Amino acid sequence: MSTLDEALEAAASSGDAVHPGVRRARAWLSRAVEPGTVDLWRYVEDVGPVEAVRCLRSGAAPAGVRALVGTRVEQESSLADLRLAERCGARLVVPEDDEWPAYRLHALTLAAVDEPLDRRSQTDRTRALVPPTALWVRGAARLDEVVERSVGVVGSRAATAYGEHVAGELGHQLGQRGWTVVSGGAFGIDGAAHRGALAAGAPTVAVLSCGVDRPYPAGNSALFHRIAETGLLVSEWPPGCAPLRHRFLVRNRLIAALTRGTVVVEAAARSGAQATALRAQKLGRPVLVVPGPVTSALSVGCHELLRDEQLGARLVTSAAQVVEAVGSIGSDLAAPVERPASPRDGLSDLAIRVLDACPVRTGVAPERLAAVAGCEVLEVLRVLPALELAELVQWTGTGWRLAPRAGRPGAAP
Amino acid sequence: MSTLDEALEAAASSGDAVHPGVRRARAWLSRAVEPGTVDLWRYVEDVGPVEAVRCLRSGAAPAGVRALVGTRVEQESSLADLRLAERCGARLVVPEDDEWPAYRLHALTLAAVDEPLDRRSQTDRTRALVPPTALWVRGAARLDEVVERSVGVVGSRAATAYGEHVAGELGHQLGQRGWTVVSGGAFGIDGAAHRGALAAGAPTVAVLSCGVDRPYPAGNSALFHRIAETGLLVSEWPPGCAPLRHRFLVRNRLIAALTRGTVVVEAAARSGAQATALRAQKLGRPVLVVPGPVTSALSVGCHELLRDEQLGARLVTSAAQVVEAVGSIGSDLAAPVERPASPRDGLSDLAIRVLDACPVRTGVAPERLAAVAGCEVLEVLRVLPALELAELVQWTGTGWRLAPRAGRPGAAP
Numbered sequence: 133m134s135t136l137d138e139a140l141e142a143a144a145s146s147g148d149a150v151h152p153g154v155r156r157a158r159a160w161l162s163r164a165v166e167p168g169t170v171d172l173w174r175y176v177e178d179v180g181p182v183e184a185v186r187c188l189r190s191g192a193a194p195a196g197v198r199a200l201v202g203t204r205v206e207q208e209s210s211l212a213d214l215r216l217a218e219r220c221g222a223r224l225v226v227p228e229d230d231e232w233p234a235y236r237l238h239a240l241t242l243a244a245v246d247e248p249l250d251r252r253s254q255t256d257r258t259r260a261l262v263p264p265t266a267l268w269v270r271g272a273a274r275l276d277e278v279v280e281r282s283v284g285v286v287g288s289r290a291a292t293a294y295g296e297h298v299a300g301e302l303g304h305q306l307g308q309r310g311w312t313v314v315s316g317g318a319f320g321i322d323g324a325a326h327r328g329a330l331a332a333g334a335p336t337v338a339v340l341s342c343g344v345d346r347p348y349p350a351g352n353s354a355l356f357h358r359i360a361e362t363g364l365l366v367s368e369w370p371p372g373c374a375p376l377r378h379r380f381l382v383r384n385r386l387i388a389a390l391t392r393g394t395v396v397v398e399a400a401a402r403s404g405a406q407a408t409a410l411r412a413q414k415l416g417r418p419v420l421v422v423p424g425p426v427t428s429a430l431s432v433g434c435h436e437l438l439r440d441e442q443l444g445a446r447l448v449t450s451a452a453q454v455v456e457a458v459g460s461i462g463s464d465l466a467a468p469v470e471r472p473a474s475p476r477d478g479l480s481d482l483a484i485r486v487l488d489a490c491p492v493r494t495g496v497a498p499e500r501l502a503a504v505a506g507c508e509v510l511e512v513l514r515v516l517p518a519l520e521l522a523e524l525v526q527w528t529g530t531g532w533r534l535a536p537r538a539g540r541p542g543a544a545p
Numbered sequence: 546m547s548t549l550d551e552a553l554e555a556a557a558s559s560g561d562a563v564h565p566g567v568r569r570a571r572a573w574l575s576r577a578v579e580p581g582t583v584d585l586w587r588y589v590e591d592v593g594p595v596e597a598v599r600c601l602r603s604g605a606a607p608a609g610v611r612a613l614v615g616t617r618v619e620q621e622s623s624l625a626d627l628r629l630a631e632r633c634g635a636r637l638v639v640p641e642d643d644e645w646p647a648y649r650l651h652a653l654t655l656a657a658v659d660e661p662l663d664r665r666s667q668t669d670r671t672r673a674l675v676p677p678t679a680l681w682v683r684g685a686a687r688l689d690e691v692v693e694r695s696v697g698v699v700g701s702r703a704a705t706a707y708g709e710h711v712a713g714e715l716g717h718q719l720g721q722r723g724w725t726v727v728s729g730g731a732f733g734i735d736g737a738a739h740r741g742a743l744a745a746g747a748p749t750v751a752v753l754s755c756g757v758d759r760p761y762p763a764g765n766s767a768l769f770h771r772i773a774e775t776g777l778l779v780s781e782w783p784p785g786c787a788p789l790r791h792r793f794l795v796r797n798r799l800i801a802a803l804t805r806g807t808v809v810v811e812a813a814a815r816s817g818a819q820a821t822a823l824r825a826q827k828l829g830r831p832v833l834v835v836p837g838p839v840t841s842a843l844s845v846g847c848h849e850l851l852r853d854e855q856l857g858a859r860l861v862t863s864a865a866q867v868v869e870a871v872g873s874i875g876s877d878l879a880a881p882v883e884r885p886a887s888p889r890d891g892l893s894d895l896a897i898r899v900l901d902a903c904p905v906r907t908g909v910a911p912e913r914l915a916a917v918a919g920c921e922v923l924e925v926l927r928v929l930p931a932l933e934l935a936e937l938v939q940w941t942g943t944g945w946r947l948a949p950r951a952g953r954p955g956a957a958p
Contacts, residue, residue, distance in 0.1 A: 166898065166919050202920040203912070257894045294838055376901035378894075402887075423836030423848065425707055426862035435836065438851070438860045447851045447860070449839035474815075481670045481791075485579065488789035499616070506579050507615040 136160060136185070136208050143182045149228045157181040158226045158266040159210040159370065164188070164201045167264055167368040168257045168382040170247045172200050176265055181226075196251070209370075216371035220345040221360065222270035227263075233276040233390060237263050239415040240389045258381035259407075261389075261414060264368045270344040271364035273335050278364055282312035282337065283458055284387045284412065286405040287321025287397035288430050295398030295430060296324040298422055302395065303328025303336070305451030311458075312337060312363070314391045316383065321397045321405070323352055326359060335363035339386050341379035343367060348375040366390075384408040393418035393458035395448065399433030406433045409445065418457045419445040475522050482507055483515040487524055487534075495531025549573060549598070549621050556595045562641045570594040571639045571679035572623040572783065577601070577614045580677055580781040581670045581795040583660045585613050589678055594639075609664070622783075629784035633758040634773065635683035640676075646689040646803060650676050652828040653802045671794035672820075674802075674827060677781045683757040684773035686748050691777055695725035695750065696871055697800040697825065699818040700734025700810035701843050708811030708843060709737040711835055715808065716741025716749070718864030725750060725776070727804045729796065734810045734818070736765055739772060748776035752799050754792035756780060761788040779803075797821040806831035806871035808861065812846030819846045822858065831870045832858040888935050895920060896928040900937055900947075908944025 134142065136156055143153025158181050165172045175197045176184045187193035188201055198205070217223060225231050243261035247254050254260065269275050283306055287295060303313045303325035313329040315322040317338030329336035336359055342348045344365045347356040356365060368386065369379065384404060388394055388411035396419070399405035409419045421438050424431030437445045448454050476484065482505070489504035490496070498512040505512065516532060519525040526535045547555065549569055556566025571594050578585045588610045589597045600606035601614055611618070630636060638644050656674035660667050667673065682688050696719055700708060716726045716738035726742040728735040730751030742749035749772055755761045757778045760769040769778060781799065782792065797817060801807050801824035809832070812818035822832045834851050837844030850858045861867050889897065895918070902917035903909070911925040918925065929945060932938040939948045 164919070199921065200919070202918075202924070203915045203922065204919045207916070258897070294840065298839060376898075378897045378901050422839055423844075423851075423860070425838055426711060426835055427707065431836075432862075435860055435862050438836075439862075439866070447836070447848055449845075449848050449852075453852070484671070484791045485789075488791050502616045503620070505615075506577070506613070506617050508612065509616060511615070 136210055137189075140182050140186050144186075154181055154228055155214070155224055155226055155266075156210045157185040159213050159224055160185050160208065162224070162266050162268070162368065163207065163209060163213060163370045163373075164204045165265075166257065166379075166382070168260050168262050168385070169200055170244050170254055170260055170262045171197060171251065173244055173262050173265060181265070213370040213372075216345055217268060217270070220270060220371070222268055222344045222365075222371070224266050225269050225275050226266045231275050232267075233279050235276075236279055236390050239417075240264075240385070243414065258378055259385075259411075261385055261411065263389075264386065266368070268344050268367045268370060269364050270366075271360035272362055273337075273364045275364060275366070278312050278335050278337055279314065279390045280312075281310060282314045282391045283454060284314045284391040284394035284408065285321065285325035285397060286315060286384075286387060286394060286399075286408045287325075288399055288403060288405065288433075289318045289320040289322070290400075290430070291320035291324065291398050292424075292428060292430055294424060294428070295321055299324035299397045300328035300331075302397065302422075302451050302454065304332045306454065307332030307334025307336070309451065309455055310334070311455065314339060314387055316340070316380075316387060317347060317349075317352060317356060317359070317365070319349060319351065323355060325397070326355060330355075330358055330362075333362075337364045337366055337390070339383055339390065340365060340367040340375070341369065341383040342375035343369055343371040343373040345371040380404055381407060385411045388412035388415055388417060391417065391458075393420055393454070395420040395422065395454055396434055396437060396445075397422045398424060398428075398430040399437070400430055401432045401436060403433045406437060409437055410443070413443055413445075419443060420448045420454055420457055421445045422449065423447055475524055479519075480515070482511055483519060486512050486515050487519055490525050490532055490534045492534050495526075495528030495533040497531050501532060549623055550602075553595050553599050557599075567594055567641055568627070568637055568639055568679075569623045570598040572626050572637055573598050573621065575637070575679050575681070575781065576620060576622060576626060576783045576786075577617045578678075579670065579792075579795070581673050581675050581798070582613055583657050583667055583670075583673055583675045584610060584664065586657055586675050586678060594678070626783040626785075629758055630681055630683070633683060633784070635681055635757045635778075635784070637679050638682050638688050639679045644688050645680075646692050648689075649692055649803050652830075653677075653798070656827065671791055672798075672824075674798055674824065676802075677799065679781070681757050681780045681783060682777050683779075684777035685775055686750075686777045688777060688779070691725050691748050691750055692727065692803045693725075694723060695727045695804045696867060697727045697804040697807035697821065698734065698738035698810060699728060699797075699800060699807060699812075699821045700738075701812055701816060701818065701846075702731045702733040702735070703813075703843070704733035704737065704811050705837075705841060705843050707837060707841070708734055712737035712810045713741035713744075715810065715835075715864050715867065717745045719867065720745030720747025720749070722864065722868055723747070724868065727752060727800055729753070729793075729800060730760060730762075730765060730769060730772070730778070732762060732765065736768060738810070739768060743768075743771055743775075746775075750777045750779055750803070752796055752803065753778060753780040753788070754782065754796040755788035756782055756784040756786040758784040793817055794820060798824045801825035801828055801830060804830065804871075806833055806867070808833040808835065808867055809847055809850060809858075810835045811837060811841075811843040812850070813843055814845045814849060816846045819850060822850055823856070826856055826858075832856060833861040833867055833870055834858045835862065836860055888937055892932075893928070895924055896932060899925050899928050900932055903938050903945055903947045905947050908939075908941030908946040910944050914945060
């Protein structure tokens with residue numbers, strides 16, 4: 133086993149983009165600097181991962197970039213991290229790999245390029261849209277393939293039974309339609325969405341804010357195990373990392389970036405799910421929101437998103453509507469909401485007036501119908517046959533009345 | 546007591562716009578032709594109500610207009626209708642009266658003028674936006690004043706407990722803010738909205754599709770009685786008229802027209818409330834919609850309205866948001882949804898990272914915090930005092946740890 137310096141040296145002299153030393157370099161970077169740091173990402177883009185690590189460790193990197201690493205520059209556990217990952221069935225996927233979801237992450241690259249050079253004018257790291265420098269993934273699926281047709285489903289951890297039901301149904305139906313559900317693996321909405329997808333036999337992806345070797349929360353460990361069997365656990369943080377609070381916010385941009393759109397199922401005011409929705413919107417991805425009772429605190433965030441005109445979020449009530457919004461134009465259209473057909477459909481105004489003029493019990497003469505409907509007797513005689521054919525009116529032998537079960541007076545449409 | 550012909554003659558020769566004969570003429574018209582008929586409205590506008598009735602009765606009116614009256618031309622109960630109204634505390638308000646809500650109804654006039662001349666190209670009568678030729682009103686309020694600051698609240702008759710609760714709250718809070726709730730007096734949402742307004746001591750208006758002397762449904766008769774005490778029962782149909790089904794649709798345009806905006810609380814697919822919302826939109830009035838659980842059939846219509854991008858309906862969750870949408874700009878702004886303040890608000894990225902690096906129990910040295918947070922020790926020492934002041938961290942005597950109840954690791958925001 134080579135030291136990090138030897139591995140970097142070998143990679144540099146080979147010039148091979150997928151040399152093992154490149155993966156070592158990115159493993160080192162993933163522990164040295166918190167994700168979401170645009171200046172570090174820029175530096176790595178500029179000089180390449182191998183040279184970046186060499187310069188950081190030798191002190192030759194610019195002071196601004198060195199400051200980002202701080203005392204972590206002393207740490208070197210890249211090989212140990214890669215081995216820890218391997219031991220739990222995980223691997224480090226790097227931008228140099230075929231498996232890297234470059235197409236999906238391209239929007240992050242565009243956003244990062246737009247960040248100002250002056251650090252004081254840059255977006256806060258927890259909100260900044262910066263590509264990951266590498267992704268630790270654990271599971272059977274290939275990263276780029278599993279996220280190709282994917283939807284983010286996010287929401288509150290303290291979800292209600294309503295929210296969990298809706299998230300589970302959405303996950304299940306998205307899975308049945310061949311869409312991957314991407315979520316955060318948390319309790320509540322996240323877990324329900326993952327479980328729904330798994331129940332449909334579909335792969336699902338949990339994007340974590342901690343090491344993939346000890347996914348948080350531990351209460352979902354059986355779920356994480358099942359996810360890894362067909363889908364993926366994904367994280368920017370190396371094995372062993374704890375789910376520190378600020379990391380959730382940084383993680384959220386990845387759920388938005390890896391998917392074609394984000395669905396918010398239940399969200400309180402000021403929630404992480406809202407934050408994810410805003411990231412999706414900034415990345416040009418549809419923001420879809422499931423409404424709920426206005427009396428529920430856990431739908432307040434959803435309704436705020438829907439009321440925000442600049443955000444342009446779209447209300448959805450079913451997986452079909454989600455797929456319509458994120459799917460390919462023409463191939464994923466939702467069926468319109470089914471409306472009960474009425475035998476009154478297509479009747480002329482005159483026919484409707486005559487119909488409404490018919491009494492429920494005792495039949496009356498056409499003259500009486502004309503008076504009530506406000507038309508000529510001839511007109512009544514003209515429309516009665518059609519009404520009779522449609523089984524809306526009947527002849528009693530002495531007059532016309534409503535057929536049983538036809539529209540009753542007073543039954544407002 | 547004069548006959549109709551004598552009254553018309555007197556009105557014609559007096560030339561007085563508010564002559565009793567004018568009211569007689571409009572009373573006769575209100576029974577002779579179903580409301581919503583654009584050609585009748587145009588004819589009355591053209592020749593005036595007195596001349597219109599004379600020509601219709603003498604057969605001198607154009608054939609197209611005579612056909613609208615049909616056999617009802619034989620009926621003459623205008624005086625009896627006015628007396629019936631008087632007996633139940635009602636009166637006929639005509640466009641010639643000061644009390645006529647001309648300002649609010651002007652949008653209907655503009656829409657009616659736009660209707661094609663050719664009857665076959667005209668909008669269906671149940672959907673046509675045509676001003677009323679007169680309004681039967683019963684109650685203590687003055688029509689123009691009570692609808693000046695008013696909101697339509699409409700929804701399903703078969704409402705759920707959720708819908709009735711929300712409608713009642715809305716009605717109550719709109720009433721408290723000095724807004725008149727206009728609805729249809731039906732069971733369910735309508736009744737709940739009226740009752741909420743009454744509970745706030747505010748006048749409310751029920752627009753009926755039957756005579757104001759026998760408001761429908763009879764089960765709401767106590768409610769109608771209370772409405773008439775401070776507000777109004779309003780109808781285009783003369784006393785004694787039954788709530789025929791097609792009349793509900795025709796009536797709906799009046800709720801939309803008399804108000805500054807329409808709120809839909811619960812509506813199934815293909816509902817009358819949706820129809821009212823569409824009328825409001827066509828009249829340029831805001832369409833406001835209360836969402837509900839996506840699992841409820843009685844919110845399907847609401848969600849369809851909110852998904853209709855061309856309609857431009859706005860989601861509302863409170864009376865404040867309704868008033869903001871329909872009220873005067875600047876004077877009726879809703880307070881933003883309250884968000885719980887967090888002591889983490891306003892912390893720098895560095896401070897958040899140091900905070901999250903602090904353990905829950907055993908205090909650690911700044912050097913350790915720097916390693917976990919990924920920064921210099923000096924930076925840690927710079928932010929710790931502020932974190933201590935904010936009671937987020939504490940010094941244990943041997944190191945720094947999280948203060949009790951400060952952000953815990955793993956507690957996603």
